[in-house]
Amino acid sequence: MKEVTVIFKHFPDKETIIEILSYNNFFKRVFGFIKNNKILMRISSLCLIGMMAVGVSIVSVGITLGLKVNYAGAFIATVKNSGVFDDAKDIAVDHIESSNADKVIETPKFSMTLTVSDRLDSAVKVADAIIENTSDITEASALIVNGEYLLCAQTADLENQLESRRTGFEIEGAENASEFTDDIKVENGYYLKSEISDSEEITAAVNRLDVKTVSVITTDSEIPFTKKTVKTSEQLIGYSKVTTAGQNGITRKTESVESVNGTEISRTELSSEVVKEPVQQVTTVGTAISTASAAQRSAERSAGFICPLKRGSFVVTSYYGDGRNHKGIDLGASAGTSIYAVANGTVTYAGYDGDYGYSVVVDHGNGLKTRYAHARALCVSRGQTVSQGDVVAYVGSTGYSTGNHLHFEVIVNGARVNPVSYIGLD
Ligand SMILES: [Zn+2]
Known part of the structure; x- marks a missing residue:
């Protein structure tokens, strides 16, 4: 027996079906054979009755003729008639966000089949199957700006790019709030693949x-510390020490900065507070020309030294200790001014001595010595005995010196001490 498969574009009407059936060779032969055989006639009558009974029971359980729908190479549904597919197509077209939707829906192929009535698919279900099986339909999203369709694209791609754009002008480390100035909507739905925009588009x-981005930014700025100087008579002139280190303070300012596409359009100060007060730097400087006690100064004066330069012929240009570990006293005077031995003694050095230049050292006994430095010329020689008031040299600027002056030292048991009290300058 040859199987007959008839493919229809549309569901055939009843006459066509009867015609098709009557042309079927099998039925022709069976009917012919039965016609020519009486016994078979009877049997077939019984069979026919049986078959009718079966037919009645088939109808009663709902067996019916239907159409299998082959869409785009796949069996997608069984429908009652081709009208169901047409309805499904309309539903599908309504679901697709494109004016060209109807153009991408393919023409189905129908084939007749027996089925149970409650297995017939609805138009809505067929519409879903059409959408699923149409190669040019995809789920995507449309970008709607101020109510107007701009493009459609893969949802993730579109959403990611919108998010990057929206947050792209935010300031790192700030509290940001960003929004599009236009009304932006992303509408999910079915779109045509051929109409999907690519990433670049x-x-x-x-x-x-x-x-528009509003960023609340906080900035710290330094408040420079101020300085003050405190004088102390506890320290010698020239003493200078930072006794409290200065520290910059901090002002914290919070501002709201509004920008459009990264261009600042306004800035509002929200608050400004000093979060750290500056610490004033204190420098302590010495004012004392001698730190010795009154008793000690008195004892020093009692050494009986005279001043090595005549009173009124000099000015003190630098005291003992003065900033640079100065171990003597500088008396500025004109070149050639006479320098006197401050007490009787013996010259233990007279010559040129490095930084001292031309200099003289006189030993007064009892561990006391005096030095006279930077002289222009010397008047004594080593081993010579001098009396208080004898001229030992003349003021000059030899050795490490920047101007005419006498650098005078008092040396007690080898240590250079503050000369001021010894020569009455305290
Ligand atoms: Zn000096």
Whole structure:
């Protein structure tokens, strides 16, 4: 027996079916054979009755003729008639966000089949199957700007690009709030693949959208510390020491900065507070020309020294200790001014001595010595005995010196001490 498969574009009407059936060789032969055989006639009558009974029971359980729908190479549904497919197509077209939707829906192939009535598919279900099986239909999203369709694209791609654009002008470390100045909507649905925009097209469209960003930024700025000087008579002139280190303070300012596409359009100060007060730097400087006690100064004066330069012929240009570990006293005077031995003694050095230049050292006994330095010329020689008031040299600027002056030292048991009290300058 040859199986007959008839493929219809549309569901055939009743006459066509009867015609098709009557042309079927099998039925022709069976009917012919039965006609020519009486016994068979009877048997077939019984069979026919049986078959009718079966037919009645078939109808009663709901067996019916239907159409298998082959859509785009796949069996997608069984429908009652081709009208169901047409309805499904209309539903599908309504679901697709494109004016060209009807053009991408393919023509189905129908084939007749027996089925149970409650297995017939509804138009809504067929519409879903059409959408699923149409190669040019995809789930995607449309970008709607101020109510107007701009493009459709893969949802994730579109959403990612919109998010990058929206947050792209935020300031790192600030509290930011960003929004598009236009009304932006992303509408999910079915779209035609052929109408989907690629990444570059999305970028071009998204980059035309204006973004307003409000950033609350906090900035710290330094408050420079101030300085003050405190004088102390506890220390010698020239003493200078930072006794309290200065520290810059900090002002914290909070501002709201509004920008459009990264261009600042306004800035409002929200608050400003000093979070750290500056610490004033204190420098302590010495004012004393001698730190010795009154008793000690008196004892020093009692050494009986006279001043090595005549009173009124000099000015003190630098005291003992003065900033640079100065171990003597500098008496500024004109070149050639006479320098006197401050007490009787013996010259233990007279010559040129490095930084001292031309200098004289006189030993007064009892561990006391005096030095006279930077002289222009010397008047004594080593081993010579001098009396208080004898001229030992003349003021000059030899050795490590920047001007005419006498550098005078008092040396007690080898240590250079403050000369001021010895020569009455305290
Ligand atoms: Zn000096």
